[in-house]
Amino acid sequence: MNEIAPTTEQILRELFADQDVKISSNRVGQLTLEVPAEHWQFVAQKLRDDERLAFQQLIDLCGVDYLGYGNDEWETEQASSEGFSRGVDALGPGRFDWAHRPESAEVENRFAVVVHLLSLKHNRRLRLRCFPPLQPMPILATLVEIWNSANWYEREAFDLFGIVFEGHPDLRRILTDYGFVGHPFRKDYPLIGNVTVRYDETQRRVIYDTVEIEPRVTVPRVVRRDSRYVQTDHNLADGQDTEA
Amino acid sequence: MAEIRNYTMNFGPQHPAAHGVLRLILELDGETVVRADPHIGLLHRATEKLAESKPFNHSIGYMDRLDYVSMMCNEHAYVRAIEQLLGIDVPKRAQYIRTMFDEITRILNHLLWVGTNGLDLGAMTVFLYAFREREQLMDCYEAVSGARMHATYYRPGGVYRDLPQTMPKRLETRWTKGKDLRRVNAWREGSLLDFLQAFCDDFERRVDDYETLLTDNRIWKQRTVGIGVVAPERALQLGFTGPMLRGSGVQWDLRKHQPYACYDEVDFDIVLGVNGDCYDRYLVRIEEMRQSKRIIQQCILWLRQHPGPVMPKNFKVVPPTREEMKHDMEAMIHHFKLFTEGYIVPEGETYAAVEAPKGEFGCYLISDASNKPFRVHLRAPGFVHLSSMNEMLSGHMLADVPAMIGTQDIVLGEIDR
Numbered sequence: 001m002n003e004i005a006p007t008t009e010q011i012l013r014e015l016f017a018d019q020d021v022k023i024s025s026n027r028v029g030q031l032t033l034e035v036p037a038e039h040w041q042f043v044a045q046k047l048r049d050d051e052r053l054a055f056q057q058l059i060d061l062c063g064v065d066y067l068g069y070g071n072d073e074w075e076t077e078q079a080s081s082e083g084f085s086r087g088v089d090a091l092g093p094g095r096f097d098w099a100h101r102p103e104s105a106e107v108e109n110r111f112a113v114v115v116h117l118l119s120l121k122h123n124r125r126l127r128l129r130c131f132p133p134l135q136p137m138p139i140l141a142t143l144v145e146i147w148n149s150a151n152w153y154e155r156e157a158f159d160l161f162g163i164v165f166e167g168h169p170d171l172r173r174i175l176t177d178y179g180f181v182g183h184p185f186r187k188d189y190p191l192i193g194n195v196t197v198r199y200d201e202t203q204r205r206v207i208y209d210t211v212e213i214e215p216r217v218t219v220p221r222v223v224r225r226d227s228r229y230v231q232t233d234h235n236l237a238d239g240q241d242t243e244a
Numbered sequence: 245m246a247e248i249r250n251y252t253m254n255f256g257p258q259h260p261a262a263h264g265v266l267r268l269i270l271e272l273d274g275e276t277v278v279r280a281d282p283h284i285g286l287l288h289r290a291t292e293k294l295a296e297s298k299p300f301n302h303s304i305g306y307m308d309r310l311d312y313v314s315m316m317c318n319e320h321a322y323v324r325a326i327e328q329l330l331g332i333d334v335p336k337r338a339q340y341i342r343t344m345f346d347e348i349t350r351i352l353n354h355l356l357w358v359g360t361n362g363l364d365l366g367a368m369t370v371f372l373y374a375f376r377e378r379e380q381l382m383d384c385y386e387a388v389s390g391a392r393m394h395a396t397y398y399r400p401g402g403v404y405r406d407l408p409q410t411m412p413k414r415l416e417t418r419w420t421k422g423k424d425l426r427r428v429n430a431w432r433e434g435s436l437l438d439f440l441q442a443f444c445d446d447f448e449r450r451v452d453d454y455e456t457l458l459t460d461n462r463i464w465k466q467r468t469v470g471i472g473v474v475a476p477e478r479a480l481q482l483g484f485t486g487p488m489l490r491g492s493g494v495q496w497d498l499r500k501h502q503p504y505a506c507y508d509e510v511d512f513d514i515v516l517g518v519n520g521d522c523y524d525r526y527l528v529r530i531e532e533m534r535q536s537k538r539i540i541q542q543c544i545l546w547l548r549q550h551p552g553p554v555m556p557k558n559f560k561v562v563p564p565t566r567e568e569m570k571h572d573m574e575a576m577i578h579h580f581k582l583f584t585e586g587y588i589v590p591e592g593e594t595y596a597a598v599e600a601p602k603g604e605f606g607c608y609l610i611s612d613a614s615n616k617p618f619r620v621h622l623r624a625p626g627f628v629h630l631s632s633m634n635e636m637l638s639g640h641m642l643a644d645v646p647a648m649i650g651t652q653d654i655v656l657g658e659i660d661r
Contacts, residue, residue, distance in 0.1 A: 028328045028594045056480045060595070060606055062621040070591075070612045093616075094297030116595050116608065116623070120480070120496050127595065149483025152631035175285035175660060185293055217297045223614040224588045 008124060011052050019043060032127040040130050041141045047117060047126070048146055055117035055126060058147035061154060063161035064112040067187040068093070068102075072223040094191035094217040098210075102188050111138045111163055115150075132163060142168040160185035191215065250278060253642075257286050261364045261646035264656030268633070272642060280637040280645075282630055287660035295620045299586030300326055301399065303620070308394035310622060311658035314353040315385075316345045317600035318658070319398040321622075324504060325596035325609040326400040329589045332561060336506075337547065338402030338554040343506040344440075344543035345388075345397065346598070347536040351447075352381050353601035353653075354529045354536075358454055361526070361650035365467045370457045377450055380431075380443055387412055387436050400587075401562045402555040407547065411439040437544050444544070447537050455530060468522035472636050472648050475520060482635070483628040486603025487528045488652065492520035498599035510542045522651040529653075532601075561587045586615040595623075602626055602653050624658035 008031055012023050021043065022034035035043045047055045073092040091102055115128040132140040142165040143150040154165040155174040162183035165171060173180060177197075182189055192213045200207045255268040262268075265286035271279040291310060295303040307318040320342060327334060334342075359374030382392045387408050389395035397404050411432040416425055431442040458464045474484070479492040489496055497514045499507040515531040517524030555562045563582050564575035591613040597606035603625025610619040629652040637648050 026594075027331065027590075027592055030594060032593075057483055059483065059485075059597075059604065060608060060621065060623040062608060064610065064619050064621075069618060070614075072614070092297075114608065114621075116606070120494070120501075123501050125595070127593075147483070148481045149628050149631065152627060173285075175288045177285070184290060191290075191293060191297055219299050219302075219584070219586065219615070221614050221616050222585055222588070223612065225613055226588055226590060 008053070008126070011050075015046055015050060015053075016043060030125065030127060032129060034129045034131075037130055037132050037140055041143070041146070044115075044128070044143050044146050047128075052122075053119060053124075053126075054121040055119045055124075057118040057120065058115060058143065058149050058153075059118045059125075060114075060116040061143070061150055061157065062114055063157035063163050063185065064114055065161060065185065065187045066110055066112060067107055070223055072221065074220040074222045092217070092221045093187060095215050097190050097192060097215055098194045101190055110134060111161060113140055113157060113163060115143070138163040139166055140164070141166050144168055159183070162186065191217075255645060257283075261649060263360065263649055263654055265660075266630075266649070266654070266656055268645065270637075270642070270645070275642045277637050277640055277642060277645070280634045282633050284630065284656065285660050287656045289661065291661045292620045292622060295617050297616065299615050300589060300617060301586060303617070304399065305394060305396045307622075308396060309657060310624065310661060311600065311602065311605070311626070311655045312393060313356050313655055314349045314601045314605075315393055315395055316342075316349045316397060317598055317605055318622075319396070320346060320505075321596055321598045321600070321605045321607040322609075322620075323398045323400050324598065325594050325607040326589060328594045328596055329592050329609065329611055330400060330561060330587075331590075332401055332556060332558055334402050335553050335556060337406075337550060337552040339505045340543050340546050340550075341403050341407065341554060342398060343510065344540055344547070345384075345403075346505065347539045347543070348381050348384055348440075350536045350601040351533050351540075352378055354533045355381075357529060357601075357650075357653050358458070358526070361647075361653075362458060362464075364646040364650045365464065367458060367461070367464060370454055373450070373453060373457075377443075377447070380439075383412070384436060384440060387439075399555070399562070401558060402553075406554050407436045409435050411436050437548055440540060441544055444537050444541050448534065451530060451533055451537075458526070459530075465523060467644075467647055468526060468651075470519075471522045471640065471644055472651055473519060473521045474632075474636065478635070479520065482632040484603070484632070485625050485628070486599065486601070487515075487525055487532065488603060488625075488629055490515060491517035491525035491528045493518055498597060498604060502597070504598060506543070506546075507539075509546075510539045512536075512539050522647055525651050588613060588615055589617070597623070600625060602655070602658075603629065605658075622658070622661055624661065626652070626654040626656075626659045630654050630659055 009023055012033060019039040020036050024032050047053050109131040111132060113130050113132060117126045117128065130140060132138045140163060142154060152174060154168050155172060157163045158165060158171055159173040159175055160183055176184065182194065192215050193211050195208045196211045197206060198209055251272045253270045253272055255270055256262040257265040257267040267283040269281040269283065270277055291306050295306065304319055304322060307322045308315040310318050355374040355378045359371035362370040385395050386392045389397040413429045413432045420428055431439045474492050476492045476494050479489050479494060493516050495514055495516060500514055512535045515528045515535060517528050559578040563579050568575040569579050589611040591611060593610040595606055595608045597604050605625060606623030608621040609617055612618040637645065
């Protein structure tokens with residue numbers, strides 16, 4: 001965060017010259033290192049052990065599902081007779097139930113694992129991103145051996161996104177219910193969920209039932225490329241944000 | 245004689261010492277814990293996914309409900325992430341108000357912690373005293389936001405409104421009237437800042453009281469000294485932050501090392517432990533309360549001398565006042581757009597962290613240039629701390645389980661999200 005970006009960048013470029021990594025700095029001044037899946041563990045090990053970097057702490061690890069990135073629900077290119085409903089009838093996040101969930105599209109680089117590292121020694125932060133291969137399932141090497149704090153975070157990413165971490169000592173679900181089906185934070189998973197738990201009078205026990213809530217999102221999702229920010233992005237020296 | 249073998253025991257999820265809905269599967273050898281497997285997620289509300297379907301501002305209130313004993317610090321991380329992406333400047337006065345309320349929140353959190361941890365380990369009295377002081381600070385929350393806990397006070401750009409000029413007074417009840425009522429309202433004659441000033445002047449003595457009850461208490465020391473020792477190297481490996489890390493003697497505080505709001509302008513010390521046991525973490529938190537009080541006093545001084553705006557005049561993000569709307573067409577349009585659609589956060593991603601009372605509370609935000617976040621991930625300190633439960637607990641006695649849950653200062657609201 002509070003760093004002179006070039007120096008860290010230079011060290012990273014030098015260290016990972018053979019690993020095909022992408023280094024980018026964004027508008028906020030935070031550094032992102034994009035790592036190919038096959039070098040994931042190697043790069044992580046280097047980042048921790050190299051004295052000039054010394055990222056002793058893994059602060060955060062999370063999954064991201066890029067399905068539907070930049071999709072607009074409110075197309076206003078031309079006049080429409082449908083009025084407000086054209087915005088709220090779309091199938092954006094939170095608007096569909098289990099039966100109408102969007103087809104799980106084969107999007108390249110759909111899932112990402114994002115890690116935030118912290119070096120107490122140099123007072124520096126670094127973001128790592130990796131797009132795991134999707135076939136047969138999103139799979140990536142574990143970081144538990146390198147930073148023990150990755151343990152539960154990887155369980156969480158597995159639970160919520162279905163990203164499998166190879167070599168993880170104990171890859172179980174963590175946040176969802178016992179016997180839960182599906183990976184709820186994927187963008188094609190309904191916000192209202194799939195099952196509901198209630199007490200059944202006749203069976204005299206708690207049972208699982210299909211969910212009865214109506215999906216209801218009141219504010220349409222709108223994408224606007226604001227010229228003010230576009231300008232700032234262009235002015236940035238290397239101008240390329242890594243997302244998308 | 246019967247054969248002795250390992251015994252698996254269920255602890256929680258409804259256990260008064262579990263601080264919420266935490267379930268532990270404990271493998272015991274006699275009374276010694278061999279393995280502890282925390283089962284979490286009983287309070288999982290998918291806050292992060294809910295945020296994806298709502299405009300940015302609608303989710304500020306959810307942040308209060310994550311770690312529901314350090315409400316404003318959570319808001320601070322989320323709001324900072326949005327501000328970084330928007331690239332807007334926060335007025336100085338709002339920054340000072342945030343600094344002050346972050347520290348009020350820290351005292352609120354540590355008071356609850358010292359009270360409940362005492363309760364877990366058999367010290368009933370300190371709980372009652374701690375809640376007396378908490379009540380005063382809750383009133384400050386209420387005075388600025390109208391809510392005692394879930395304030396939604398921080399907004400992108402600043403804070404919702406300026407500090408009130410009068411501190412609300414207690415009303416007469418059947419139990420509090422006459423002399424009692426005057427005593428209760430003694431601090432409340434002036435503004436919020438006067439009230440806080442009086443509170444701070446009094447607070448040092450109160451902390452001394454808690455220390456009298458606990459610090460040299462033989463039973464308290466028996467229950468905490470040498471229990472749950474974490475070496476500094478392990479603390480780093482396990483991702484500890486906040487008092488858990490400082491209790492092990494690692495000098496790291498985001499307020500000092502990566503200052504935000506006005507922490508670089510106020511004077512305070514980082515509190516460090518030596519042995520990394522439950523007792524040292526207790527001492528760290530107690531001393532942090534005194535340091536927080538120092539910061540609040542400095543903020544009061546500054547805020548008294550520097551009136552000014554608490555929100556920028558940026559109508560693309562901040563709604564105009566009611567009055568302006570009545571006669572200004574532009575303001576009307578801005579207001580309509582902000583309350584139907586919200587504001588657009590430019591494409592990008594950021595990670596913003598604050599030093600919450602429990603440790604580093606971070607917010608990783610991805611925006612795809614729309615009015616709703618594309619992905620929010622909240623880095624809760626308690627989640628990481630609890631994941632070390634197995635390591636911290638192994639080899640300790642069953643009776644140390646509440647001590648360990650207590651010392652980690654976990655709140656399941658933020659762990660389960």
